[in-house]
Amino acid sequence: MRPGTQLLSPDLIDRILREAFHLIMNPGVRVGSPAVIELLQDAGVGVRDGVAHLPELLVLRSIATAPKSFYLHTRRGEAVVHYGGDDVHFDPGSCCVNILDPETLEAHPAETRDLVRIVQVAEALPQFAAQSTAVVCSDAPSEIGDLYRLFVVLQHSAKPIVTGSFSAPGLKGMIDLLAADSGSHENLRAKPRAIFDVCPSPPLNWSEFGAHNLLDLARAGVPAEIVSMPLAGGTAPVTLAGSVTQHAAEVLAGITLHQLACPGAPIVWGGAPAIFDMRTGGTPMGAVETAMLNMACAEVGKYLGMPTHGYLVATDSKFVDAQAGAESARSALLGALTGINMISGAGMLESLACHSVEKLVIDAESIASAFRLVRGIEVRGETLATAMFAETGLSGEFLKLKETRAWFRDEQQLPSAVIDRSARGSEPPSDSWTRARARVEEILEKQQAPALPSDLLRKFQAILDRESERAGVSKLCLTY
């Protein structure tokens, strides 16, 4: 039995969906893109003053055409990330501007070398099934910042990638880069390596950029992940149930736009919902209510059979401290129990404003524990204990049993040296921060960038040159 958890009863989910369907009809959804409005009008949707009033039937048709399961692939074409069912995967948080300097403990604008460190560590850790374009590199021109960070990840990783674009032309360049990596646009469509986060603006607003992004991704056959982020009490109703309803309305609208552009294109019921902090006006990503929102939003998506995503394993602390550990581990467990297909956010501090490689390796231990938990209690052998007692009698010598040796690796999740279970010895004990720093250095010493064929690098370079020229920035001098 896979252990799980359920916050919403089927009746409440029904009610949430009923109200969400009502909301996208009245008041309706603001749609900023003329091309998308045209698409909606062609489908018979009433659009007045930029506000689309989406009929339930059309939305249900879109849910029906959206795939309920698909995979992301490695560079070699192995299907390793399954969006669908209760399968759970984690990727580092994305699009962060700052990095925590482990020497000074200050946050500073992230640069390429920081992104490379994050990617190399995430590449080595099996807990992360996918990479993310984790930080915005301040040492690269912002006009092509989205393309550049994807390039850096492609250069140092073979894993699937969760990413996103900053502009419509940026998206085209990024898709070209991924197509080069896959060999062709057809290969990318057949075995997508990346998924793009696309965000509506709460409440009930698909901006020109967001709506157009959905269209472009659907037509390119590259998976899209809708990241709706109602802030309960700020940009959404203060009640958790009300925010989940708004989330459902925004995602239903997004899926409709997306499926109208290309029925059957892969799309994910995702989000980064959070409560709104009534003292600071911030978004507490480590709050238990934020985790509850993510769980509930995913439950609604699952009810419709959709693949799901959430934003967890992050903290509001500015340091990799007890608060960071408690908040991140708690939400990793809750997300895994819910069976959210892709859980983004590991490594992130300060309500998603700062990344930390050291936190990433600590979070990896929490994630490993979460995976262990959802594997549940398994039954091995013909009897639960009788056969083993038949061998040991009352001697208590279980350590010697062949079953012990055969099964302990499956029964116990064996942590890395980040987790301290040692007895107190002659050396003074270390704290988890110190051990995390050592673990990062240990990983980075061993980790090497995959050797990319020179013709692929030339293709990457040509795309970067073309996009630099388009954006009017000087060409990047790349070191491979």
Next chain:
Amino acid sequence: MSQQLFQDMRQSIIDGAPERAASLAQAALTDGVDPLDAINQGFAAGITFAGDQFGKGEMFLPDLLACAEAMQSAVKILEPEMLKRGSQRETLGKIVLGTAKGDIHDIGKNLIATILSAHGFQVFDLGTSVTPERFVAKAREVDADLVGISALLTTTMAGQKAVIEALDQSGLRPRVKAIIGGAAVTAKWAAEIRADGHARNAIDALDLARRLVAKAGAA
């Protein structure tokens, strides 16, 4: 009697009760209480208390907004009488507010507009996604003391720099002070783009605005 009335006025703001605040304002006018006294000794005392309580973590943003709304409803009743008497509430300063070009996130900016206005600043809110040219034009038109540029996204924070540069080029700075805010805005960013200050929340912004205006007045 006035003391009790002022006390009730103060309490109506603290309770965030716009209807009670309005009826107390009306009662003041009927009783011939000077509207300026009603504001300064009554209602404003409530908003000051609320600000202090927020700073101490005893009141929260929704409370603060309700207080500000109550304040506005009282001032609205008293304003025509003040105009008639040729008196006006002392304006702490004029501020032009907006979000940076490309940024449509306006919760923070709206909060600041409400809080500053409730505390006696004259607020000119340009709304969302405002170009540097519009900031400069409005600041010039109303002879602003301050310009506040809000940006939530890291991608639109560059717009704050553009406004400050435009204010420099127009010659309005250094007389007009530029302040910035937003989730990702740091002291370092404020220093880098040579902003006159940055604020983490609406009450911070109020303190900052007061400081900058007082400094300009003293200079």
